[in-house]
Amino acid sequence: MTGRPDPVKEGSAPTIGYTLLGLLALRSWTGYELAAQVRSTLRLVWPSSEAHVYREQRRLVSRGWASVTAEPAGRRTRNRYAITEAGRLALREWLATPPRPPVLEVEAFVRLWLADQGTTQDLVASLRATATAARASVADAAALAEVYLAGGGGFPERAHLNAMVGELVTDVLLVIARHCERASAEVGDWGSTSGHGMDEVTRARLRRVVDAAGAAHGADEGQPLS
Numbered sequence: 001m002t003g004r005p006d007p008v009k010e011g012s013a014p015t016i017g018y019t020l021l022g023l024l025a026l027r028s029w030t031g032y033e034l035a036a037q038v039r040s041t042l043r044l045v046w047p048s049s050e051a052h053v054y055r056e057q058r059r060l061v062s063r064g065w066a067s068v069t070a071e072p073a074g075r076r077t078r079n080r081y082a083i084t085e086a087g088r089l090a091l092r093e094w095l096a097t098p099p100r101p102p103v104l105e106v107e108a109f110v111r112l113w114l115a116d117q118g119t120t121q122d123l124v125a126s127l128r129a130t131a132t133a134a135r136a137s138v139a140d141a142a143a144l145a146e147v148y149l150a151g152g153g154g155f156p157e158r159a160h161l162n163a164m165v166g167e168l169v170t171d172v173l174l175v176i177a178r179h180c181e182r183a184s185a186e187v188g189d190w191g192s193t194s195g196h197g198m199d200e201v202t203r204a205r206l207r208r209v210v211d212a213a214g215a216a217h218g219a220d221e222g223q224p225l226s
Contacts, residue, residue, distance in 0.1 A: 012094070013063070016048045017056045021091040024066055024083035026155060031057050031079045041144075041162075044137055044169050057081055065090050106130065108180060116194040120187055127184035134177035141166050141173075 013021075016038070023029060023037055035053045042048075057079075060066035065087030070077040083091075108130035115123045145166055147153045153162075187193070196202065 013059065013065075013090070014056065015046060016052060017060060018091060018094045019046060019048075020053070020056055020060060020081075021065060021083060021087050021094075024060075024081055025088060025091060026158075028080050028082040030071075031081065034081065044141065044173075045165060060087065063087075063090075106176060112183070115187075118193060120190050120193055123187050123193055124184045127180040127187065131177040131180035131184070134173045134180070138170050138173050138177070141170050 019038065019042065020034055023034060029037070031054060034057060035050045038046075038048055038053050039050070057066070057068075060081070061068050063086075064084060066081050066083055068079050068081050071080050108126045111118075111126045112123065144153070145163070148156070148159050148162070153159065190196070
């Protein structure tokens with residue numbers, strides 16, 4: 001996940017735009033507060049650069065989906081944004097549309113794909129670093145969960161939604177961490193990142209991919225795969 005703007009259909013907004021509308025549906029925010037909310041609560045599921053967030057704030061106003069008011073802040077002024085009725089309608093319409101297919105962006109996986117151009121040491125370091133970062137993100141999610149469990153956290157009436165997202169994100173991050181750890185241990189025993197080809201280990205791995213796809217296709221909706 002890189003925070004790049006996503007493709008936008010004519011008359012619509014990028015996902016971050018609707019995300020900002022969702023935040024504005026809760027209450028008004030300053031531009032800085034909106035950027036801080038995206039950074040602190042959404043970085044694990046939909047990261048966006050602050051510059052992109054600020055651009056989308058202005059675009060919401062230009063679309064008539066949000067209003068902006070300058071308010072005093074010491075010797076300066078700051079912009080406070082609020083959702084309009086047109087913005088609420090746009091948000092409801094977007095929530096009723098099918099989402100884009102999930103996309104997984106993990107740089108270590110790209111490096112693994114290209115690893116025959118580098119060394120086993122570099123690949124092991126990349127995989128281990130990714131596992132460490134994934135587990136650190138799990139710890140961040142756990143810290144937020146502990147705040148809610150202790151009776152804190154913003155918008156407690158929405159805790160059930162935050163908890164469900166937190167659980168899903170934690171599961172995905174732990175899968176990434178564990179696979180990277182196992183892969184780094186295996187790669188550490190390689191003499192080279194090239195020359196393995198279609199050996200028995202590779203065939204078994206490809207067979208697991210095929211079998212997993214078949215199991216996923218035949219699984220009952222809502223039932224986790226073993």
